[in-house]
Amino acid sequence: MSTYQPKAEDKFSFGLWTIANPGRDPFGDAVRASLTPVEIVHLLAEVGAWGVNLHDNDLVPLDATPAERDKIVADFKRALDETGIVVPMATTNLFYAPIFRDGAFTSNDPKVRTFALQKTMRSMDLGAELGAKTYV
Incomplete structure (x- = not known):
C-alpha cells in the first residue's frame, strides 16, 4: 500500500479556527497553545494543503484598531504569498461576541442588527x- 502525500492540486483547505483551537471546551481551559494565523499558513503549506478558510475574527480580533488590523492582514497576506496557500472562502463570526447573545440579524435590538450588517460588510471586504471567491 502506498503512502498518500497531499498535493496542492487536491485542493485540501482547512479553517483557521480548526487549527488555532487551543482545545478549550465547556468542561475546562485550553490544553494547548494557539498558533498565530501566519504560523498556521506555514504549517498548512508544510503538509501539502492548498487553502485556508476563515471567519473575520479568526484573523482580526474584534477589538483590533485599524492600524492593528492592517498589520495583521499584511502579515497574513505575506505568508500566503510566501507559501502559495490561498483563501478560497471567508465568512463572518456573528455568534461568539456577547452582543449577539440574542441573535445578529434576528436581534430585537436595531443597534445590534446594524452592527451585524456593518461587521458582515467589513468581513466581505476582508475576504x-x-x-x-466564496463568501458564506
Missing part, C-alpha cells in the same frame, strides 16, 4: 482583499 475579497484576501482573494476569497
